[in-house]
Amino acid sequence: xxxxxxxxGARPNFMKIAPIIHEIERRKADDVPIDYxxxxxxxxxxxxxxxxxxxxxxxxxxxxxxxxxxGTQAEQxxxxxxxxxxxxxxxxxxxxxxxxxxxxxxxxxLVAKKLNIKVAHIEGGIRSHDWSMPEEINRxxxxxISDYFFTTSELANDNLxxxxxxxxxxxxxxxxxxxxxxxxxxxxxxxxxxxxLGLNEKEYIVxxxxxxxxxxxEHQLKAMIDAIMAETQDLPVVFPVHPRTAxxxxxxxxxHPRLHNIPPLSYLEFNYLVExxxxxxxxxxxxxxxxxxxxxPCMTLRDNTERPExxxxxxxxxxxxxxxxxxxxxxxxxSGDWKTAEPIPLWDGKTAERIIQHIVETIx
Numbered sequence: 142x143x144x145x146x147x148x149x150g151a152r153p154n155f156m157k158i159a160p161i162i163h164e165i166e167r168r169k170a171d172d173v174p175i176d177y178x179x180x181x182x183x184x185x186x187x188x189x190x191x192x193x194x195x196x197x198x199x200x201x202x203x204x205x206x207x208x209x210x211x212g213t214q215a216e217q218x219x220x221x222x223x224x225x226x227x228x229x230x231x232x233x234x235x236x237x238x239x240x241x242x243x244x245x246x247x248x249x250x251l252v253a254k255k256l257n258i259k260v261a262h263i264e265g266g267i268r269s270h271d272w273s274m275p276e277e278i279n280r281x282x283x284x285x286i287s288d289y290f291f292t293t294s295e296l297a298n299d300n301l302x303x304x305x306x307x308x309x310x311x312x313x314x315x316x317x318x319x320x321x322x323x324x325x326x327x328x329x330x331x332x333x334x335x336x337x338l339g340l341n342e343k344e345y346i347v348x349x350x351x352x353x354x355x356x357x358x359e360h361q362l363k364a365m366i367d368a369i370m371a372e373t374q375d376l377p378v379v380f381p382v383h384p385r386t387a388x389x390x391x392x393x394x395x396x397h398p399r400l401h402n403i404p405p406l407s408y409l410e411f412n413y414l415v416e417x418x419x420x421x422x423x424x425x426x427x428x429x430x431x432x433x434x435x436x437x438p439c440m441t442l443r444d445n446t447e448r449p450e451x452x453x454x455x456x457x458x459x460x461x462x463x464x465x466x467x468x469x470x471x472x473x474x475x476s477g478d479w480k481t482a483e484p485i486p487l488w489d490g491k492t493a494e495r496i497i498q499h500i501v502e503t504i505x
Contacts, residue, residue, distance in 0.1 A: 143176070143235050143500070143505040144177070144235050145165070145176070145178070145234060145235070145236050145237075145500070146178050146232070146234040146236070146238070147162070147177050147180065148182065148225075148237060148245060149180070149182070149245070150181070150184035150185065150221075150245025151184055152194070153241060153427050154240050154241050154243065154246075155194070155198060156198065156317075156318055156321045156408065157240045157317045157321070158179070158200075158238070158263075159198040159317075159321050160320035160321055160492065161317060161493050161497065162179065162201070163200075164493040165497060168497055168501065178204040178205075178232060178234065180225070180228060180249075181203035181205070181207070182221050182225065182248075183207050183208040183209050183210050184209055184221065184244055184245045185210065185243075193407065194407065194408070197407060197408050198321065198325075198408065205228055205232075209221045209245075214244065214275060217244050218247070221244065221245055221252075222252055225248065226252045229253065229256055229258065230256070235259070236258070236259050236261055236500070236504060236505075237253040237260045237261070238260075239260060239261070239262055240263040240264055241263075241264050242264070242279045242280045242283070242447075243279065246279055250262070250282070250283045251282075254286050259288040259289070260283075260287045260289070261288065261290070261500070261504070262283050262289070262290050262291070264291070264292070264293055264317075265284050265291060265292055265311075266290055266296075266297030266301040267280065267292075267293065267297050268281075268297075268300050269446060270445060271445045273354075277447075284306070289310050289312065289504060290306065290310055291312050291499070292312065292314065293314075293316045293450075293487075294313075294449075294450050295313065312495070312496070312499045313487065314487060314492050314495040314499070315486075315488050315492035315495065316430060316488045317493055318430055318431070319430065319431075319488040319490060320490050322431050323434070324490065325409060328409055329413035329416060330407070330409040330410050332406050334379070334401070334403050335414075338377060338401055340379070343417065345376050345378070346373050346376055346378045346418060346421070347381075347415055347420075347423075348378050348421075349381060349421070349423045349424070349428060350362070350380075350386065350423070350424050351424065352443070354443075355424050356385075356389060357389075359389055362390070365442065365462075366395055366397070366400065368464035368467045369422060370400060372471040372472070373399070373471060374475060376399065376419065377401055378399055378400050379403060379414065380400060380401065382403070383405065390402060412431060415428070415431065415432060415437055416435045416437065420437065420439065420479075421437055421439045422440045422442065423441060424441065424442045426447060426448050429441055429457040430455075432451075432457065433455025433456045433485065434455075434485075434488060436482045439451070439455070439456050439457040439458070440458055440467070440474075441458065441459050441460055442460055442461070443461070443462065444462055445459070451485075454482065454483045455483075458470055
């Protein structure tokens with residue numbers, strides 16, 4: 142029996158590993174000798190990360206929650222290192238699977254390698270080339286010591302090859318986040334705020350911001366929201382906002398009649414909102430992927446992206462972090478001149494099948 146330990150530390154990680162779990166369960170039912178244990182490091186506490194969240198994605202509760210939340214980057218890393226080492230010593234496995242680029246991804250890779258356990262990195266090789274982002278450091282450290290890489294694009298392959306990775310360690314498989322999106326798209330759920338705000342399809346904007354560069358500097362946050370409200374005509378702007386950001390907005394008295402700050406939504410509710418919006422303004426990489434597949438115009442409030450395929454083939458545009466940059470993009474949106482998404486190679490809903498096939502045939 143080939144045993145996997147699948148690690149997730151933040152809510153987007155679970156969206157990426159859900160199809161992996163489904164495919165393992167399918168293979169097990171066909172008597173393929175493969176099994177897994179699911180470890181939640183507890184890195185991000187999220188009140189929506191409850192039983193209902195796992196029910197939505199149709200995945201079991203984790204076999205373990207390491208409860209490593211809070212603290213500085215260093216404190217959290219140290220906490221995960223200690224807890225995951227203790228877990229692996231008691232629960233050995235043949236392969237550790239890490240996903241994405243959160244602190245848990247890097248820390249659990251370090252632990253596994255020091256215990257001589259091989260590591261596979263799902264979403265390996267993506268790069269923003271922005272060393273001010275903790276995620277970029279996590280990616281580079283993880284990719285420097287992992288054994289196998291499941292990639293979302295040819296560019297990610299090239300990044301790994303330039304790093305010196307043997308091409309036999311690289312498997313171009315697609316994007317598991319899109320597996321989850323396509324599987325659940327028929328199940329998207331209308332949130333209560335739809336009727337409360339009187340929303341209509343293609344007549345509102347979805348806004349998300351969470352990166353420190355955008356939300357921790359109060360005057361930058363105010364300037365960006367002012368720019369958004371100035372150029373979105375008379376449309377409602379719906380902002381699912383993190384509690385920490387909500388405190389900043391309240392302290393700065395940042396309010397607009399058309400700006401609707403709402404609590405974070407569930408996965409199915411949030412994507413219902415995105416799919417029917419006129420556009421999304423965001424600083425999230427994952428949302429740019431989902432918006433592109435759903436052919437929803439997307440503006441990214443960052444100076445770089447580790448997902449360039451969402452720009453070259455998808456509906457995403459890189460606006461930057463200067464508020465004055467928004468105006469021409471919103472003018473293009475309201476003129477009806479936004480680009481249409483093209484197919485992105487292997488973002489077809491079958492990525493998890495390819496990953497498990499490679500594990501069974503090549504790694505296991």
